[in-house]
Amino acid sequence: MAKITASVYTSHVPAIGAALDLGKSNEPYWQPVFKGYEFGKQWIKENPPDVIFLVYNDHATAFSLDMIPTFAIGTAAEFQPADEGWGPRPVPTVIGHPELAAHIAQSVIQDDFDLTIVNKMDVDHGLTVPLSLMFGQPPADDFRWPCPVIPFAVNVVQYPVPSGKRCFNLGKAIRKAVESFDQPLNVQIWGTGGMSHQLQGPRAGLINKEFDNAFLDRLIADPEGQASVPHIDYVREAGSEGIELVMWLIARGAMDDIDPAPLVAVAPDATKSVPANAHPVSVKHRFYHVPASNTAVGHLILENT
Amino acid sequence: MAKITASVYTSHVPAIGAALDLGKSNEPYWQPVFKGYEFGKQWIKENPPDVIFLVYNDHATAFSLDMIPTFAIGTAAEFQPADEGWGPRPVPTVIGHPELAAHIAQSVIQDDFDLTIVNKMDVDHGLTVPLSLMFGQPPADDFRWPCPVIPFAVNVVQYPVPSGKRCFNLGKAIRKAVESFDQPLNVQIWGTGGMSHQLQGPRAGLINKEFDNAFLDRLIADPEGQASVPHIDYVREAGSEGIELVMWLIARGAMDDIDPAPLVAVAPDATKSVPANAHPVSVKHRFYHVPASNTAVGHLILENT
Amino acid sequence: MSLQKNYLDVPGTTIFDAEQSRKGYHLNQFCMSLMKAENRERFKADERAYLDEWAMTEEQKQAVLARDLNRCIALGGNIYFLAKIGATDGKSFQQMAGSMTGMTEEEYRDMMIHGGRSVEGNRVVGEDGDAQAQHQPQGKAGHSAQKASA
Amino acid sequence: MSLQKNYLDVPGTTIFDAEQSRKGYHLNQFCMSLMKAENRERFKADERAYLDEWAMTEEQKQAVLARDLNRCIALGGNIYFLAKIGATDGKSFQQMAGSMTGMTEEEYRDMMIHGGRSVEGNRVVGEDGDAQAQHQPQGKAGHSAQKASA
Ligand SMILES: [Fe+3]
Ligand SMILES: [Fe+3]
Numbered sequence: 001m002a003k004i005t006a007s008v009y010t011s012h013v014p015a016i017g018a019a020l021d022l023g024k025s026n027e028p029y030w031q032p033v034f035k036g037y038e039f040g041k042q043w044i045k046e047n048p049p050d051v052i053f054l055v056y057n058d059h060a061t062a063f064s065l066d067m068i069p070t071f072a073i074g075t076a077a078e079f080q081p082a083d084e085g086w087g088p089r090p091v092p093t094v095i096g097h098p099e100l101a102a103h104i105a106q107s108v109i110q111d112d113f114d115l116t117i118v119n120k121m122d123v124d125h126g127l128t129v130p131l132s133l134m135f136g137q138p139p140a141d142d143f144r145w146p147c148p149v150i151p152f153a154v155n156v157v158q159y160p161v162p163s164g165k166r167c168f169n170l171g172k173a174i175r176k177a178v179e180s181f182d183q184p185l186n187v188q189i190w191g192t193g194g195m196s197h198q199l200q201g202p203r204a205g206l207i208n209k210e211f212d213n214a215f216l217d218r219l220i221a222d223p224e225g226q227a228s229v230p231h232i233d234y235v236r237e238a239g240s241e242g243i244e245l246v247m248w249l250i251a252r253g254a255m256d257d258i259d260p261a262p263l264v265a266v267a268p269d270a271t272k273s274v275p276a277n278a279h280p281v282s283v284k285h286r287f288y289h290v291p292a293s294n295t296a297v298g299h300l301i302l303e304n305t
Numbered sequence: 306m307a308k309i310t311a312s313v314y315t316s317h318v319p320a321i322g323a324a325l326d327l328g329k330s331n332e333p334y335w336q337p338v339f340k341g342y343e344f345g346k347q348w349i350k351e352n353p354p355d356v357i358f359l360v361y362n363d364h365a366t367a368f369s370l371d372m373i374p375t376f377a378i379g380t381a382a383e384f385q386p387a388d389e390g391w392g393p394r395p396v397p398t399v400i401g402h403p404e405l406a407a408h409i410a411q412s413v414i415q416d417d418f419d420l421t422i423v424n425k426m427d428v429d430h431g432l433t434v435p436l437s438l439m440f441g442q443p444p445a446d447d448f449r450w451p452c453p454v455i456p457f458a459v460n461v462v463q464y465p466v467p468s469g470k471r472c473f474n475l476g477k478a479i480r481k482a483v484e485s486f487d488q489p490l491n492v493q494i495w496g497t498g499g500m501s502h503q504l505q506g507p508r509a510g511l512i513n514k515e516f517d518n519a520f521l522d523r524l525i526a527d528p529e530g531q532a533s534v535p536h537i538d539y540v541r542e543a544g545s546e547g548i549e550l551v552m553w554l555i556a557r558g559a560m561d562d563i564d565p566a567p568l569v570a571v572a573p574d575a576t577k578s579v580p581a582n583a584h585p586v587s588v589k590h591r592f593y594h595v596p597a598s599n600t601a602v603g604h605l606i607l608e609n610t
Numbered sequence: 611m612s613l614q615k616n617y618l619d620v621p622g623t624t625i626f627d628a629e630q631s632r633k634g635y636h637l638n639q640f641c642m643s644l645m646k647a648e649n650r651e652r653f654k655a656d657e658r659a660y661l662d663e664w665a666m667t668e669e670q671k672q673a674v675l676a677r678d679l680n681r682c683i684a685l686g687g688n689i690y691f692l693a694k695i696g697a698t699d700g701k702s703f704q705q706m707a708g709s710m711t712g713m714t715e716e717e718y719r720d721m722m723i724h725g726g727r728s729v730e731g732n733r734v735v736g737e738d739g740d741a742q743a744q745h746q747p748q749g750k751a752g753h754s755a756q757k758a759s760a
Numbered sequence: 761m762s763l764q765k766n767y768l769d770v771p772g773t774t775i776f777d778a779e780q781s782r783k784g785y786h787l788n789q790f791c792m793s794l795m796k797a798e799n800r801e802r803f804k805a806d807e808r809a810y811l812d813e814w815a816m817t818e819e820q821k822q823a824v825l826a827r828d829l830n831r832c833i834a835l836g837g838n839i840y841f842l843a844k845i846g847a848t849d850g851k852s853f854q855q856m857a858g859s860m861t862g863m864t865e866e867e868y869r870d871m872m873i874h875g876g877r878s879v880e881g882n883r884v885v886g887e888d889g890d891a892q893a894q895h896q897p898q899g900k901a902g903h904s905a906q907k908a909s910a
Contacts, residue, residue, distance in 0.1 A: 014853055029873075060840035065785055065791045069374060070419035071823065075628065084797050085847025102628030109465045114375035114419035117463070117628075119635060157840055158422065159767075159777040160414045196876075200839040201830060202772030203891035205868060207876025233767050236883050240773050241839075279870040291872040292853045319703055320700075334723075360741045364622060365690035370635055380778065389646050390697025407778030422778075424785060462690055464617075464627040501726075505689040506680060507622030507748065508741035509707040512726025537616050541733050545623050596722040598704045 002178045002185040006284075008040070008049065008253040009219075009300040010119045010133055012056060012192045014125040015293035017089055021134050033297055036287035037133045039213075040301060043284060044134050047303075049188040052149045053104070053174065054127055056192045057156045059084070061124035068158050071115035071170070072258045074151035075101040082122035087125075091128050092138055097148040101183055104150070109176030113170055127151055133299075154247050156193070158272065161231065165247050165267045168227035171253020171260045176260060191251030193244025195288075196237075197295035206239040207296050212288060215245060216298060220283055224263060241295075256304040257281050280305060295300045307405065307490040311352065312556040313345070314524075314605040315438055317361060318446055319430040320598035322394055325437050336430040341592035342438045345606060346588060349439050352608075354493040356402045357454045358409070359556045361431035361497045364389070366422075373463050376475070379428075379456035380406040382411035387427035396433050397443055400557065401518075402453040405486055409455070412482030418475055423458075430455055435497045436603075443497045459552050461498070466536065472551050473532035474567045476558020481565060496556030498549025500593075500602035501542075511544040512601050517593060518548060521603060523577045525588055529568060546600075560561045561609040562586050585610060620733050622741035626688045634725020640664040641691035651699045663759070680710050712747020769884050772891035776838045784836020787824070789842035790814040800848045830860050862897020 019030045061082045063069065079094040105117055131145055138144055155161055171189075178187050195212040198204050214239075218226040225247050234243045252258070256279040256286075284301040291297075324335045330379070348498055365389045368374065384399040410422050436450055443449055459600075476494075483492050503511040520543075523531040534556050539548045557563070561584035589606040596602075617625040624630065631638075640661065643649045653660040661671045673681035674695065682692050690707075696706040708718030721727060730740025740748055767775040774780065781788075784879055790811065793799045803810040811821045823831035824845060832842050840857075846856040857866030871877060881889025 015449070017795060018852070049796055058845075060792065060838065061795070065781060065788050066425040066824070067372060067374070067377075067421055067423050068793065069372070069421040070414060070891065071769070072372075075632075083797070085794055085800070085844040094849070098632055102632065106628055110468065112468070112471050114467065114471075116372055116374040116421050118372050119631075120371040157776065157838060159409050159775055162419065163415065166417050166419075181811060185541050194875050198877075199857045201774060201835055201860050201883055201891075202893075202896050203770070203877065204772075204860050205877040206870055206882065206891070207872075208879045209875070211879070217808070235775065236770055237879060242769075289468060290875055293852070294857045294872065294876075296876070324700070365638070365642065365688065365694075366645070370631060370638050370691075378783075389648070390644055390650070392647070403782055407782065411778055424781075434611075445629075457758055462626065462688060463631050464625055503623065503702060505683055506624060506710050507743075507746050508620070508719055508727065509622075509710050509711075510727040511729060511741075512722075512733065513729045515724070516729070528687075534656040540623070540625065541620055542729060545620075545625065584625045595725055597700065599707045599722065601726070605658055 002112060002181040002183060002187050004175055004178050004187045004189055004254050004304065005049070006188050006211060006301065006303045007199075007255055008134065008188060008190045009248050009251060010130050010190070010192055011194055011292070011296065011297045011299070012126045012129040013292045013294060013295045013297065014084075014129065017125045017129045017132060018086075020137065021090055025260055029146060030211045033292050035060060036289055036297065036299055039285045040299065041136060043301060048186075049186040050299045051100055051147060051187050053152060053178070053187060053189045054130065054149050054192070055152045055154060055190060055247045056126035056130070057244060057247060058153045059126055060126050060157060062121035062153070065158075068155055069118075069153070070162055071131065071157050072116040072118045072121075072153040073101055073105050074118050074153070075105060076117040076119045076121070079123045079151055081128050082124045084124050089125065089128055092144045094123055094127065094131075094145060094151065095148045097150050100185065100187075102179075103181050104177040107180060108170065108173040111176070113173055113175040116195070121151070123151055124193060130149055130190055139246075152250075153194060154250070156244050156246065161243060161246065163231070164227040164229055164246050164249050165263055167249040168223065172258060172260050172262065174252040177252075189251045190252045191246045191248035193213050194238070194242060195296040195298040196239050196242045197243065198239030199241050199294055203239070203292055205289050209236050209288075209290065209296065212296050212298055213238040216286060216288065216300060219252055219300070220281070220302070223249065227253070227263060255281050255302060259274060307486040307488060307492050308490045309480055309494055309559050310354070310485050311493050311606065311608045312560055313435075313439065314492060314553050314556060314603065315495070315497055316597070316600055316602045316604070317431045317497055318432040318597045318600045318602065319389075319434065322430045322434045323391075324438060325442065326395055330420065333469050337594055338597050341594055341604055344443060344590045345439050345543040345604065346446050348606060353491075354452055355490040356405055356452060356492050357452050358457060358492060358494045359432055359435065359463065359497070360457045360459060360495060360552045361435070362549060362552060363458045364429050364431055365462060367426035367458070368430035368465075373422075373460055374458070375467055376418060377421040377423045377424060377426075377458040378406055378410050379423050379458070380410060380425045381426070384426060384446045384456055385425045385435050387429045389429050394430065394433055396437060397449045398434075399428055399432065399450060399456070400453045402455050404482075405490065406455045407495045408486050409479060409482040410486060413475065413478040416478040416481070418478055426456070428456055431497060435495055439549050445501045457555075458518045459555070461551065461594070466548060466551065468533055468536070469532040469551050469554050470568055472554040473528065473558040476566050477563060477567065479555070480559040483559075494556045496553035498548060500541070500543050500553045500601040501552060503544030504546050504599055508544070510599055512595050513543050513547075514593075514595065514601065516542040517601050517603055521591060521593070521605060524553060524557055524605070525586070525607070528554065528563065532558070532568060536544075560586050560607060614708045621732055621735045621737070621739065621743070626685050630686050630688070634687070634688065637670045637682065637685060637687050638691035640674075641687070641694040644694040644698050653698060657698060670703060677709070711749065712751045713749035714751075717749040768889045771882055771885045771889065771893070774833050780836050780838070782836070784838065785822045786815045787832065787835060787837050788841035790824075791837070792850050793845040794844040803848060827859070829856060830849070841858060861899065864901075865900035867899040
């Protein structure tokens with residue numbers, strides 16, 4: 001039986017990829033960013049996953065306006081790093097896990113998540129920057145990522161994007177799907193994007209440390225509550241691109257401390273009994289830094305216990 | 306406020322399109338088929354919709370295996386009849402309704418249906434044959450369909466396809482979306498595909514009149530019950546392509562006699578109170594014939610009262 | 611995989627699920643290419659050369675060349691994709707479907723006119739309906755085959 | 761439309777919804793075309809000619825030629841699409857984002873190094889934060905503009 005052992009959360013700022021690819025990671029501007037990932041690089045060496053289920057968003061790369069899937073799962077054997085306009089990043093091809101991906105697709109579609117199944121797509125910085133941050137640049141004589149990756153793309157570009165509650169429930173369904181796969185795989189689920197940032201208009205450059213840190217607090221301790229925060233709060237408080245944070249809720253919903261029953265809308269006066277949590281998650285690492293280019297960088301590692 | 310006034314259900318057999326396009330509709334083989342649509346052609350002249358929300362499935366036409374959306378809504382201004390291999394059908398371009406389509410997309414995505422929004426796609430016989438059956442061939446000097454059409458494509462090609470319950474609930478969400486649109490449009494919702502047929506393997510040619518007629522009975526009188534029938538029953542009883550019938554449940558779920566609250570799984574011992582129905586639907590027409598090529602032809606018109 | 615496949619016991623029927631889709635990816639994408647008139651021309655001009663442009667298995671190519679649709683389906687093909695081959699050959703869906711039963715066109719057409727194939731005996735593998743393995747191929751072809759082996 | 765747009769009162773911010781998407785369809789699809797190196801070359805060789813291949817409005821074409829990203833966004837552009845123009849020009853996301861504030865590159869970079877733009881006064885249209893309409897353009901450009909009009 002496969003098992004989700006941990007979840008990793010991180011911003012996926014394109015400039016971080018550029019800094020790595022252009023050898024700028026030792027510059028004073030970038031040093032504090034990469035320092036925040038040193039723990040994670042060591043941790044993942046000691047806890048190597050067999051497969052990563054990587055939640056990210058496509059930034060007008062694989063998906064133009066011709067087709068905009070709310071949720072898309074990559075079931076292909078491999079995915080090429082995309083040319084986003086600056087030429088492709090010099091990173092390895094991403095190897096998929098078609099069997100597990102197809103299994104998860106089958107299971108969550110039967111649980112009423114209306115996925116789009118994708119057998120051909122290039123992956124952009126949203127997926128490759130997190131891999132670079134956690135694994136560094138693979139050596140030239142063994143130029144590959146350490147494990148297969150299942151890309152899971154969420155539409156956060158054209159509104160409406162899926163709600164926090166929908167994302168959180170999807171995480172629960174993914175956990176159920178993984179746990180019904182009949183091979184003993186160590187699976188990590190990663191949630192990427194965010195934190196506060198705005199890339200457009202006269203409000204570009206918005207950063208909200210208070211919002212970001214409150215989000216991290218609540219993602220750890222009260223993810224169900226965080227899942228009910230409406231989109232407008234993210235936009236207003238964390239910038240128009242801060243909405244990417246809803247993707248972290250997918251990864252969080254897949255952890256063992258979460259009641260696997262779907263979260264439904266509850267009438268305001270309903271009394272809610274919170275069961276004592278038999279499976280607390282362990283916070284292995286937490287990091288926050290401003291800025292990387294236009295963006296606040298957040299990073300979190302949670303392990304199931 | 307827009308309003309769904311009626312739902313139309315029909316098979317969308319490609320051979321019907323070919324018979325029409327090749328001028329064979331008066332041949333003895335085809336006469337009984339087209340006779341079954343005479344009522345509908347007259348009825349729709351007397352009850353012309355402003356927009357048709359047309360639920361169908363793409364048959365490996367717009368969607369290859371590269372991307373398989375569970376639910377795809379067409380928000381483009383127009384859609385070209387596809388070349389399915391025999392050359393495009395000689396029928397008019399389908400004019401969309403981008404405003405209403407985008408409005409419905411926004412509303413149902415916020416109701417947790419994970420649509421794929423499509424701005425460029427060709428439409429195949431699944432969409433054009435029902436238009437031909439209900440409207441006939443438009444005259445050469447006014448070569449257009451009488452009203453705009455919103456294409457809504459459901460994956461019934463690669464398993465798993467969405468469940469009957471999911472389809473039925475989606476119908477409810479579509480009704481809610483239409484009723485919140487602020488223009489006074491007369492909207493019809495059409496469900497197409499089916500009835501019993503199998504196009505593959507040594508069991509090709511399967512027809513099950515008993516199943517088909519029981520489906521029609523129950524679709525009218527107990528659609529919620531029909532929505533809980535599992536896929537394997539359709540496959541076993543109505544042929545591998547009989548599964549297309551789940552699309553009829555989307556149209557049925559959008560009618561006024563249906564309790565708009567989502568249908569959830571109910572424990573076997575739960576007592577269910579069925580409210581007296583204040584808004585019965587009126588069965589305007591019902592038709593069934595075998596065969597058209599490999600397929601049983603079914604057709605139903607329901608009006609809200 | 612360990613999700614239950616509750617559709618494996620339907621006789622003469624292959625459900626196009628993720629596993630079949632993976633097997634048939636290149637075969638089906640080849641079929642999609644036949645939606646363009648110029649590709650249909652190129653295919654008809656030299657089928658083998660056209661097939662060799664696709665990352666299909668030799669078995670899949672042979673099944674296409676032989677127009678053996680049952681074999682194509684076993685190798686991951688889906689009927690809606692395979693129909694593009696039939697369209698290129700000028701065949702109707704009825705001719706294609708009929709070809710998978712072993713019946714002649716007339717036999718299949720007659721069966722349909724008389725109400726189609728009955729579901730009786732054809733619901734579950736192991737029954738005795740006409741779609742069951744022990745009764746293939748169907749029609750006269752099957753009768754002669756059965757005589758020959760008798 | 762009558763679904764509430766509860767995001768129209770955020771200052772200096774355009775939410776890319778279905779309506780914006782419809783307006784900007786051809787503009788954004790033009791941007792996508794710049795993901796191919798050969799298209800970037802053709803665009804750079806003759807921008808106007810390349811733009812004329814697309815069903816964009818004249819206003820959209822002028823906004824692209826002027827690299828006026830705020831205008832592009834008002835006309836239906838989305839920043840992730842528009843970024844392909846910046847990439848073609850060799851610009852970073854920071855340079856593109858900064859260009860929409862009126863600040864110089866240095867001013868914008870300094871703002872980010874010092875913790876970015878504050879949300880205070882920038883939550884709702886009508887407050888007095890630096891992203892509000894009455895304070896545009898920002899940076900020295902704005903100071904001179906304000907002096908000129910004073
Ligand atoms: Fe991003
Ligand atoms: Fe069909």
